[in-house]
Amino acid sequence: MNPSTFLSIFVTLSFIFISHAPLVPSTINFKLYQVVCIQYGIRVSPNIKGCLKALESDPQIPQVKTYVELSSLIIEQAIKNSTISQIFLKILMRKDHSPTIKECANEDYDGIIKAFENALANVIHNPQTAINYLRRDLAYAEEKCSRALEDDPKPYFEVNVLIDKVYFYQAIAELSLTHLIG
Numbered sequence: 001m002n003p004s005t006f007l008s009i010f011v012t013l014s015f016i017f018i019s020h021a022p023l024v025p026s027t028i029n030f031k032l033y034q035v036v037c038i039q040y041g042i043r044v045s046p047n048i049k050g051c052l053k054a055l056e057s058d059p060q061i062p063q064v065k066t067y068v069e070l071s072s073l074i075i076e077q078a079i080k081n082s083t084i085s086q087i088f089l090k091i092l093m094r095k096d097h098s099p100t101i102k103e104c105a106n107e108d109y110d111g112i113i114k115a116f117e118n119a120l121a122n123v124i125h126n127p128q129t130a131i132n133y134l135r136r137d138l139a140y141a142e143e144k145c146s147r148a149l150e151d152d153p154k155p156y157f158e159v160n161v162l163i164d165k166v167y168f169y170q171a172i173a174e175l176s177l178t179h180l181i182g
Contacts, residue, residue, distance in 0.1 A: 032070045033061050036175045044171045051172060067179040068124055074176055075120040075130075078169035082113050085162040092158075100152040104145040104159060111141030112166055119173065127180035134170050134177075142166045 030038070033055045041048035055061045058077050064070045089105035115138035122130040146163050149156050 031062055032064055032067060032176075032179075036070065036074075036172055039175045040172055043175070045168075051168075054168070055172070067176055071123045071127070071130070071173060071176040071180065072120060074169065074173045075116055075123065078166075078173060079113060079116045079120070081165055081169065082109060082116060085109065085165065086113065088162065089159065096154075098152060098154065100148045100154075100156070101159070103148050108141045108145035108148075111144070112138060115141060116169075116173075119177075123177070123180075127177045131174055131177050131181075134174055138166070138170055142170070 034052065037048050037051035037055065040051045045051075055074070055077075058073060061070065061073050061077075064073065086105060086109035089101060089109060093101045093105045115133050115136075118137065119130040119133040122133065142163055145159075149159055149163070
């Protein structure tokens, strides 16, 4: 092939690709939960895949059409997860009579679940109040449990993993709720 012909074809193809480049982003239709996971990956943790997997575990989440539905389902999933975590801690408490586990299992996880329930109750009518419950009450309860774990000489890897899940749900719930504000 003649070099000038090759260059001509290359330039023509380049113009075609460049002229269609603006169409690419507008043709990508992310689902709402995917948008939240991308935001999570950018703002909180690069684990977008883990976020997607967690949210896709609820078959309703990929089908949602509004951020009200998404926020509600995320918080409901957080309540279920926190309830299961609390049950695990109460079982652990029977074997390990540590005051740390007792505090986390009862007082702190009661506060975590209550904060998620209060946030859920405000999703529709006042999403900013829902965010405030997550930032104030939930953060207080999870931080209290985390501090108790740090002060305890015994390593509680499983409990730290449970607290990390609370942080995860708090973050994605807040990200979803921010789409409902202004």
